[in-house]
Amino acid sequence: xxxAIAVVGIGADGxxxxxxxxxxxxxxxxxxxxxPRQLDLLPGDHCPGERIPWPSPLRPAVPGLxxxxxxxAIAVLASGDPSxxxxxxxxxxxxxxxxxxxxxxxxxVSYACARLGWPLEAVETVSLVARPLAALSAALHPGRRxxxxxxGPETPARVAALLRDTGWSGTRVRxxxxxxxxxxxxxxxxxxxxxxxxxxxxxxxxxDCVRDPDTLRLGAAPGLPDExxxxxxxxxxxxxxxxxxxxxxxxxxxxxxxxxxxSGSIGIEWMxxxxxxxxxxxxxxxxxxxxxxxxxxxxxxxxxxxxxxxAPAALAGLETPDAVFIGGGLTAPGLxxxxxxxxxxxxxxxxxxxxxESEALLADRYRRHGGELIRLAVAAAVPVGGFTGWxxxxxxxxxxxxxxxxxx
Numbered sequence: 060x061x062x063a064i065a066v067v068g069i070g071a072d073g074x075x076x077x078x079x080x081x082x083x084x085x086x087x088x089x090x091x092x093x094x095p096r097q098l099d100l101l102p103g104d105h106c107p108g109e110r111i112p113w114p115s116p117l118r119p120a121v122p123g124l125x126x127x128x129x130x131x132a133i134a135v136l137a138s139g140d141p142s143x144x145x146x147x148x149x150x151x152x153x154x155x156x157x158x159x160x161x162x163x164x165x166x167x168v169s170y171a172c173a174r175l176g177w178p179l180e181a182v183e184t185v186s187l188v189a190r191p192l193a194a195l196s197a198a199l200h201p202g203r204r205x206x207x208x209x210x211g212p213e214t215p216a217r218v219a220a221l222l223r224d225t226g227w228s229g230t231r232v233r234x235x236x237x238x239x240x241x242x243x244x245x246x247x248x249x250x251x252x253x254x255x256x257x258x259x260x261x262x263x264x265x266x267d268c269v270r271d272p273d274t275l276r277l278g279a280a281p282g283l284p285d286e287x288x289x290x291x292x293x294x295x296x297x298x299x300x301x302x303x304x305x306x307x308x309x310x311x312x313x314x315x316x317x318x319x320x321x322s323g324s325i326g327i328e329w330m331x332x333x334x335x336x337x338x339x340x341x342x343x344x345x346x347x348x349x350x351x352x353x354x355x356x357x358x359x360x361x362x363x364x365x366x367x368x369x370a371p372a373a374l375a376g377l378e379t380p381d382a383v384f385i386g387g388g389l390t391a392p393g394l395x396x397x398x399x400x401x402x403x404x405x406x407x408x409x410x411x412x413x414x415x416e417s418e419a420l421l422a423d424r425y426r427r428h429g430g431e432l433i434r435l436a437v438a439a440a441v442p443v444g445g446f447t448g449w450x451x452x453x454x455x456x457x458x459x460x461x462x463x464x465x466x467x
Contacts, residue, residue, distance in 0.1 A: 319387025
C-alpha cells in the first residue's frame with residue numbers, strides 16, 4: 060500500500076506480545092509516533108526509527124505532525140485495538156482510511172471480559188477518556204455489566220463517588236490494571252466502601268450494577284418519570300413526552316433541535332435512545348438553560364448542547380437538524396418558517412401546544428403541508444372525598460410532519 064501509515068496496537072506485554080506482522084511494521088518504520096509509555100515498550104535494537112511522542116492536545120496536532128513526515132515510513136502506536144476508542148478513528152478522519160494499515164492487538168475490553176468470564180457481546184462499554192464523568196449515568200441499569208475505560212489513576216475513585224451519589228452504592232466495582240502484562244492486578248470492592256484513591260493509570264473498570272432500594276427507576280424507553288427532572292413547571296409531561304418522542308422517531312447519529320427547551324426533557328430523552336444521537340436545546344431563559352444542563356448531566360447525556368437566546372434568532376449558524384421539536388414560542392414571528400426551512404427533505408417536525416392561538420397556527424400548517432394533527436388528553440385518578448375520580452390535564456395539540464423532497 061503506497062504511502063500507507065502503519066497503526067500498530069500494543070498491550071502491556073509490550074514487544075513480546077506482538078505478532079510478527081506488527082513487529083515488521085515497527086522495525087521498518089523511519090518514524091515512530093506514540094505516547095511516551097508506548098514508545099518505551101519498543102526495544103531500541105529492533106526499532107531504530109526516530110521516536111516522536113504525541114503532543115498535547117493530540118487531535119489538533121495530528122495533521123501537521125503527519126504532514127511534517129510525509130514521504131517517510133510512519134508507524135503510529137496505539138493501545139490495544141486502534142479502532143476501538145483509539146487513534147485509528149482520528150487518523151482515518153485525517154488522512155482517509157485507505158492510507159492506513161492497521162495491526163490490531165486484543166483490546167483492554169477483550170482482556171477484561173476474558174478475565175471476568177463475561178460475554179463480550181452482552182457488555183456495554185463506556186469511555187471516559189476526554190469525556191465527562193456524567194456520561195456513565197445513562198448506562199446504569201439493574202443487573203447490567205458495564206466496562207469503563209478510565210482516563211487516569213483517579214478515575215475509579217471518581218466513578219465510585221458518582222455511583223454513591225446517584226443511588227448505585229451497592230454496585231460491585233473491579234479495577235483490572237495492566238491487563239496482559241507482568242504487573243496485571245485486580246482490585247475489588249463495592250462503590251459504597253471503595254478504598255482506593257488512585258490506581259494504575261492503565262486500567263479498565265468492571266461494574267456489576269446494583270440500584271439502591273430508594274433510587275428512582277429510570278427505564279431505557281422515552282417517558283421517564285417527571286420526578287427525574289428538576290423543573291419549574293415548564294416540562295413536557297411523561298405521557299405526552301413519550302408520544303412526542305415516538306413522533307420524532309430518533310435514529311442513531313441524528314441531530315434534534317429542541318426549541319423552547321424548558322427543562323430539556325425532549326432533547327435529553329432523544330439522546331438517551333442511542334449514544335450517537337445529538338441534540339441542541341434552545342432556551343431564551345438563562346435560568347432554565349442552566350437547569351437543562353444540570354438535567355442532562357444527571358440523566359447521563361452531558362453532550363447535550365444548550366443555546367441561550369430567543370428563537371428564531373438563536374437558530375442562526377446551527378448545524379442542519381434531522382428533526383425539530385417546538386415545545387414553546389410557536390407564536391414568535393418567523394419561528395415555524397425558520398424551522399421548516401432549516402429541515403432537509405425527509406426531516407421531521409413536531410410541535411406541541413395547549414393554546415388556541417398556537418393551535419390555529421398548527422391547523423394552518425397542517426392544511427398546507429399535511430402530516431398528522433392529533434390531540435392528546437391524559438387524565439389521572441385522584442381522591443374525590445372518600446372516592447376516586449379523574450382529573451383531566453390540559454389537552455395537548457400536536458402536529459407532526461415529514462418534509463417532502465418537493466418542499467426543500
